[in-house]
Amino acid sequence: MKTTKLLTLLLALFASIAITSCVEDDDYSVPNNLGSEENAGLEQILADINSGDLTEISIADLKALYQAYEDGQSGFDYDHFIQIPDNLVVKGYVTSSDATGNFYKEFYMQDAPENPTAxxxxLLNQVDSYNQFNIGREVYIKLKDMYVGYNSNEVISVGGKTDDQEVGQFTANQIPTKIFRSEVTETIVPLQLSLSQISESNVGMFVTATDVQFPENLEGSTYGDPSEDFDTQxxxxxxEGFGYSNFIVETSSFSNFYNTPLPTTNGGTISGVVLKSYGGDNLVMLLNDISDVEFNNSRCTPLDINDFNVVFEETFDSQGSWEVTNTVGTRDWYNTGFGGENYMRATAFSSGNIDTMVSWLISPSIDFDAQNSEQLLLEIADAYSNGQPLKAYYSNDYTTGTNPDDATWIEIGADEINALGVNTGFYDNNYEATGLIDLSMVTGNAVLAFVYDSNNGTISTTIDLSDVKILAE
Incomplete structure (x- = not known):
């Protein structure tokens, strides 16, 4: 088995994290209402942790063990799992429920009831697991000889066997010897996020998306599409700004709310578990129950650009009076175009390598006292994304032709830039508008700068900046 080659790697990695992963809390109270066998099993786990015979590893560190393996692979023909050789146990709090049939033979758990980090x-061969592993239940899983890796949705999971190249389920015989719940059931406090803030780091977590709605063209539709055999998206x-940010709600054809009409009259909040679609292509949200859809507010309407004055715009038909200068490396912003769209492009990718580069694209001076309540709007496309290299700044003391490092720069728009969609593939020429970036604090004459930073040669994403607008009311 290929996974045996990982023993040395796992042991080396684990040695470095075990010091920080061990539980420091000595309060190991034993539940008294789970039945004698389950009580005894959990009591033994807690005693073994105290004695050092068993080490508790965090969810984040367990995932890091697998990710280190995954990052070291190439090609397509390799196992998407590793076997755990050490006496480890991982603890979490259940975030999902199969009570409505929207989850099947699986549950998800996060590392804390509130503000989780991983x-x-x-995966388990058990239905109606909500009766045992209810939402908020504290669960311990013994990992020795078990597997961690991708499930069919490319979500890192644990299981008791393998399934072709993926992690397989804990068998019915393994469950009572490997998965133990405590008497503790915590209230899971959902992460409050906007749709554009939900990212892969939230997979498996229970989140609440605020100020959302289903499109009006879905009026009369149900959560499930009767023409689909399995899941409906x-x-x-x-x-957000002058348009919409979108996300996917995925519903199993076995859910008991599959034929329930979508609420399209109002908007509000929706809470669910962030996962991935089959094959791992897209982030999706799965509901535990439609009671977690609370649409009691009026529908929102995007901003109308006609309500604003465009006080500055650059469409980059040429580089024009914008300055390009590098503080690290030789690769820089350059003007180009495709399909009638012109833009400034930057990328650290070069002949199969990632160059170390920091390149500045600096605007001409702009008078910010000529109007009030300025907002910045950018249109950006990306390709081959492996991280976000773009940052935006303004400066009141930069002098054209000097070293940008000698000026004072204030970062702007980090959230709006990081919220843009990610294209890990070929150029799709899909230019997305950021949300409005506040410039109301800028006074006097100032310049804007858009900086491509390859983060010491680790990010090579291609960035195409096609439009820069400053709006004022």
């Missing part, structure tokens, strides 16, 4: 899938939207 989450994990658990419905678009969820939120008003």
């Amino acid at each position: 989450a994990l899938g658990v 419905r678009t969820l939207q939120a008003c």
